[in-house]
Amino acid sequence: MSELDRVKERFILHWGEMGSLWGINRTMAQIHALLYISPRPLSANDLMEELQISRGNVSMALRELIAWGIVSRVHIKGERKEFYTTEKDVWKMFRIIARERKRREVDPTIEILRQSMVDLNNLPDNEGQYERERIEQLLNFFETGIKIYESLDEKTPDSVLKLLGKLLQVKGLGG
Amino acid sequence: MSELDRVKERFILHWGEMGSLWGINRTMAQIHALLYISPRPLSANDLMEELQISRGNVSMALRELIAWGIVSRVHIKGERKEFYTTEKDVWKMFRIIARERKRREVDPTIEILRQSMVDLNNLPDNEGQYERERIEQLLNFFETGIKIYESLDEKTPDSVLKLLGKLLQVKGLGG
DNA sequence: TCAAAGATTCAGAAATTACTGAAATAATTG
DNA sequence: CAATTATTTCAGTAATTTCTGAATCTTTGA
Structure with missing residues (x-):
């Protein structure tokens, strides 16, 4: 060998x-x-x-x-x-994996969180106030994540790097 | 119940x-x-x-x-x-998890990739050209990821959202 | 200083996940 | 259309991960 x-x-x-x-x-x-x-x-x-x-x-x-x-x-x-x-292009590979994991793991989680919100809102009186706050925060977090994911997914890796490079003042990130 | x-x-x-x-x-x-x-x-x-x-x-x-x-x-x-x-703050929670996973999974991977590069560069003649290219691409990808992670980690969630919102033209991301 | 309550540990058991290999199925060719 | 080669499937087994519960250790306070 x-x-x-x-x-x-x-x-x-x-x-x-x-x-x-x-x-x-x-x-x-x-x-x-x-x-x-x-x-x-x-x-x-x-x-x-x-x-x-x-x-x-x-x-x-x-x-x-x-x-x-x-x-x-x-x-x-x-x-x-x-x-x-x-696939030999690492960025493409990464995008494929990200898309799949979103589909398999994130999307179902969001679904449960949304359903939970609906259920909590249907409770009588003021029951579940605290729980609603907690779930809402989580849901917010995930939905923001998805928005970011979707916007990034529209762009080419190069342009993303360029923008991030400027934004974060990191040298060698592109641009 | x-x-x-x-x-x-x-x-x-x-x-x-x-x-x-x-x-x-x-x-x-x-x-x-x-x-x-x-x-x-x-x-x-x-x-x-x-x-x-x-x-x-x-x-x-x-x-x-x-x-x-x-x-x-x-x-x-x-x-x-x-x-x-x-921790009830979802963003803090996420940052903690990201930090830990980086430490446990990404850092060791980078270590192996760097070592592989060193080993490949020590090969005689022009052996391992193709392999070097492949490993280099991966290493590049991970190192870029780390740079982005580190820059984001220095900022507050709010400022990150603001900047991303502007850059990606996504409404409701902050800012 | 010791009894009681609480927390931890860990060997073995249970549950889950991954893998083998042989049989079944599919594809190719003379 | 048989013979040959390649691929898939899946029941059974192996490996790994997770969990239990009794024994042990720790802390508290009387």
Whole structure:
């Protein structure tokens, strides 16, 4: 095993551990790391061998990654099997993950908070005053977050960086 | 059980499920939710009863939440037992969580990426060109993220909102 | 200084999540 | 259209995470 392989392996293992940061499991994160660091698409067999995991596991993890939208199938002409590759632009990758996590986690939370507000407002007398205040604050926070997310999502990473750079007086952020 | 209690319960259960969003487990998230929605501090016994969980579980979850910095012990005079409460300011809460996750997840990742760059640069000849590019992009992304985080962290939530509101032309963001 | 109340710890149990591998299914080709 | 190769599925198992509850430790106040 070459030194280069060792560096790659270290990266892949660590990325796997940090999968929780992205809300995905270890295998998914490792596959993602391996595809990300590979100059060309890899087959399911390649992934099995490199990561020492079962065929089934590879198949399931790929399905999930494709559902997230950060891995895609590639047909290579002359080849019978499928190959897989991943988004190499980190900003695009980040945007995809942000969008998915919003959809899966933030949106349902906001839904519950809104419903709670409705329910609290239907209580008789002045019941639930304190609770209403608390939920409202949370809801406000999340809704503001979504507004910021949506505005940022319309812009290109470059323009966002430029603006932030000026705004925060941080050198090297762009602009 | 009153309607108010039902609303509270729904909120607590959902918050528990979404714990992953914050990187904490279900019990921790439920305890946090219960303390957040309670007008006054609660004892370990209160938590056990309300959430139907064991004494040990409460104790461990509280220890973690206190380590995170989002729950604190409260001494109530005349009372022998300890009471617990949580930060009620959502923005402060969010900042605490962001700081902790950065420390636990982002910082170690950056460390690995930096080390990988060093290792790659020590390779003989032109080995690892492609890998270097990939790792560099990731590192860049994370370092930019940290810069943004640090600049935002110096400011008050209000001023951040004001500035973002102007920049993004979003109404109702502040300013 | 000791009994009572409260809090913590942690070994084992329960619950959840992830993984394997073989069988089923699908796709490709001569 | 069979034979071959590739992929998916999923029941069973393994690994990991979370939780319980009894034992232990700590604090209080009489």
